[in-house]
């Protein structure tokens with residue numbers, strides 16, 4: 033299957049690099065095109081993918097076209113490829129925040145098969161979480177194709193499109209929230225005298241270990257302990273952890289996270305308006 037990426041920036045780069053590294057995508061099947069800066073050339077040089085002469089040329093040579101430009105640029109790109117899509121009828125997969133399948137379809141020839149997805153940057157290490165929703169003309173096979181593509185860089189889940197803004201907040205954007213937490217906790221380590229690089233290494237292992245516990249719980253038969261259950265196993269009575277958790281909650285830790293996610297979801301809806 034030939035896959036063309038319109039946009040060769042952070043997200044396309046993460047999918048292309050992660051997919052090739054996992055052995056699930058072949059560089060020779062990947063075509064790239066970008067905007068005024070030579071990001072497609074750079075990604076091609078790095079991965080062995082090829083660069084198309086234009087977005088319309090890319091469509092003519094692709095079974096699947098991935099829209100990986102900023103949401104604000106999508107209408108321009110779809111105007112550029114409208115004729116080629118009418119002629120070649122590729123499956124169009126969007127990774128753009130905010131833009132509904134209805135909106136994308138309205139900018140494409142009638143009957144274009146569209147699948148909306150929301151991956152995250154962890155695609156670059158094969159650990160993305162991607163939601164998928166089919167447009168009006170997409171078939172089960174199209175959804176399976178999109179799922180296979182995104183499955184090459186991590187886990188996938190079908191999700192009702194009405195939930196995409198919330199999903200974008202808690203998955204598409206949230207690696208930045210988690211990294212903000214890591215940066216802050218590492219800074220606390222520095223405050224206590226641990227060198228920054230060592231503090232980041234320590235906190236990264238803690239976050240990976242904590243996630244691994246939850247994944248093991250989810251995979252286990254029987255009762256699955258929730259994050260709240262597990263917090264209780266770490267909080268010794270009158271111990272260090274409960275003192276820390278209480279101080280964090282007094283400072284509004286959980287509230288700050290929910291507010292951050294709500295703001296991201298609101299922005300996703302604004303981008304689609």
Ligand SMILES: NC(=O)C1=CN([C@@H]2O[C@H](COP(=O)(O)OP(=O)(O)OC[C@H]3O[C@@H](n4cnc5c(N)ncnc54)[C@H](OP(=O)(O)O)[C@@H]3O)[C@@H](O)[C@H]2O)C=CC1
Pocket residue numbers: 038039040041042043044065066067068069070071072087099100101102103105108109127128129150151152153204205
């Ligand atoms: N970054 C992330 O973590 C995530 C991003 N997304 C979504 O992915 C999409 C891309 O984001 P991201 O990769 O971060 O953005 P980047 O700015 O890193 O990349 C955008 C790419 O679009 C290219 N581009 C700009 N104008 C055109 C054009 N007219 N024709 C073709 N290509 C063009 C740019 O090329 P040039 O360099 O030449 O300007 C660049 O390669 C967005 O819609 C975003 O919502 C979704 C999930 C996570």
Ligand SMILES: O=C(O)[C@@H]1CCC=N1
Pocket residue numbers: 129200204205
């Ligand atoms: O910040 C953004 O708009 C994009 C969508 C999800 C992650 N990055």
